[in-house]
Amino acid sequence: MSSTIGEKIKISVFGESHGKAIGIVVDGLPTGMKIDMDKVLHEMKRRAPGNDKTATPRKEADFPEILSGVVDNVLTGAPLCAIIHNNNTKSKDYSDIKRCPRPGHSDYPAYVKYNGFNDIAGGGHFSGRITAPIVFAGAVCKQLLEEKGIKVTAHINSIGNVYDEEFNPCNIDNETIDRLLNSSFPLIDESKEEPMRKVVSDASADKDSVGGTIECGVVGVKAGIGEPMFDGIEGRIAKAVFGIPAMKGIEFGKGFDLSEMRGSESNDNFRYDENGNVYTKTNNCGGILGGITNGMPIVFKVAVKPTPSIAQKQETINLETKENDILEIKGRHDPCIVLRAVPVIEAITAITILDLLS
Numbered sequence: 310m311s312s313t314i315g316e317k318i319k320i321s322v323f324g325e326s327h328g329k330a331i332g333i334v335v336d337g338l339p340t341g342m343k344i345d346m347d348k349v350l351h352e353m354k355r356r357a358p359g360n361d362k363t364a365t366p367r368k369e370a371d372f373p374e375i376l377s378g379v380v381d382n383v384l385t386g387a388p389l390c391a392i393i394h395n396n397n398t399k400s401k402d403y404s405d406i407k408r409c410p411r412p413g414h415s416d417y418p419a420y421v422k423y424n425g426f427n428d429i430a431g432g433g434h435f436s437g438r439i440t441a442p443i444v445f446a447g448a449v450c451k452q453l454l455e456e457k458g459i460k461v462t463a464h465i466n467s468i469g470n471v472y473d474e475e476f477n478p479c480n481i482d483n484e485t486i487d488r489l490l491n492s493s494f495p496l497i498d499e500s501k502e503e504p505m506r507k508v509v510s511d512a513s514a515d516k517d518s519v520g521g522t523i524e525c526g527v528v529g530v531k532a533g534i535g536e537p538m539f540d541g542i543e544g545r546i547a548k549a550v551f552g553i554p555a556m557k558g559i560e561f562g563k564g565f566d567l568s569e570m571r572g573s574e575s576n577d578n579f580r581y582d583e584n585g586n587v588y589t590k591t592n593n594c595g596g597i598l599g600g601i602t603n604g605m606p607i608v609f610k611v612a613v614k615p616t617p618s619i620a621q622k623q624e625t626i627n628l629e630t631k632e633n634d635i636l637e638i639k640g641r642h643d644p645c646i647v648l649r650a651v652p653v654i655e656a657i658t659a660i661t662i663l664d665l666l667s
């Protein structure tokens with residue numbers, strides 16, 4: 310399995326959901342920065358399971374134990390390695406799934422690829438759980454980016470058919486960024502929390518799940534970062550985002566809506582401000598032209614699929630008897646992944662942006 314990404318800042322994620330621990334090695338970090346562990350723990354808590362009605366009831370502390378790369382909270386330049394122990398596993402829930410792969414989860418393709426030797430318990434290495442170490446690495450990268458005046462923020466853009474407001478793509482202000490970071494349900498329009506929660510609880514009551522979208526913004530990246538063609542910023546962010554389980558679509562700026570606009574509507578007109586700085590009057594391109602940043606906020610949306618493990622009876626196959634079968638999944642699952650994926654999208658974006666700038 311290859312769970313490594315990055316050029317200058319390289320991450321390697323390891324572990325399985327029901328193994329002893331999961332973790333990450335981060336290579337290429339600069340030396341000397343003091344890590345604010347309170348900020349790291351805050352990010353871990355935003356993603357941790359067991360804390361919200363829209364989340365799996367599996368309770369984990371998600372405390373990152375740092376094994377190397379830090380002395381007295383300061384980055385040493387050695388590979389940064391942290392592990393997170395798995396304490397609240399219930400592997401019995403997965404006894405049927407070994408035989409009967411879950412529709413929508415990785416069980417069947419992983420069974421074929423690894424000749425049935427892959428660890429199925431809790432989704433093994435394919436579990437959303439292994440996004441916890443990514444959030445750890447992202448929290449460190451966020452702090453390094455902040456020293457460069459760059460901030461990464463995200464919010465729930467939709468759950469089911471209930472939509473939040475979008476970012477102002479030309480100006481995502483510090484007040485909004487701080488509010489979202491400290492919110493237990495990050496929305497621009499907080500009145501949408503209740504209807505969104507209802508969509509999730511209605512699905513749960515039907516033994517079902519729902520998906521949604523997340524909008525992410527990066528402010529403070531100067532113009533001129535990125536490469537043309539295959540190493541463009543869109544490609545680098547998309548590759549990293551698609552490494553996160555359940556992420557199924559991405560669009561930059563106005564994305565698919567651009568296809569219905571005229572050029573006169575979609576083009577972002579350039580202007581100088583009173584200090585001679587270049588800006589654009591709109592930001593339909595999401596801050597990226599030709600694969601290279603134009604100095605405006607980088608803005609993109611990610612589509613999150615409904616959680617595959619649902620409690621309804623579902624058709625599947627039986628890999629032992631080689632017959633068609635019915636599966637009824639027992640166990641603890643997120644009825645909606647979107648809320649917990651918000652800090653994950655921020656983290657993987659922060660890691661990618663820091664890599665691009667290193």
Ligand SMILES: Cc1cc2nc3c(=O)[nH]c(=O)nc-3n(C[C@H](O)[C@H](O)[C@H](O)COP(=O)(O)O)c2cc1C
Pocket residue numbers: 365413414415432435436437438440553554555556614616617618641642643646649650653
């Ligand atoms: C934070 C997070 C939590 C998740 N929780 C669950 C879950 O409780 N149950 C489940 O079946 N899938 C969950 N997933 C999604 C699966 O891990 C994912 O759908 C599966 O590995 C198949 O990969 P794919 O959807 O990217 O194709 C979660 C994903 C993330 C990012």
Ligand SMILES: C=C(O[C@@H]1CC(C(=O)O)=C[C@@H](OP(=O)(O)O)[C@H]1O)C(=O)O
Pocket residue numbers: 326357358365366367369398399402430431432435436437438439441554640641642643
């Ligand atoms: C534990 C987490 O989420 C898990 C992600 C997950 C999956 O299939 O992705 C399945 C469930 O695992 P389990 O059956 O062990 O409870 C979730 O609880 C986590 O994100 O920390």
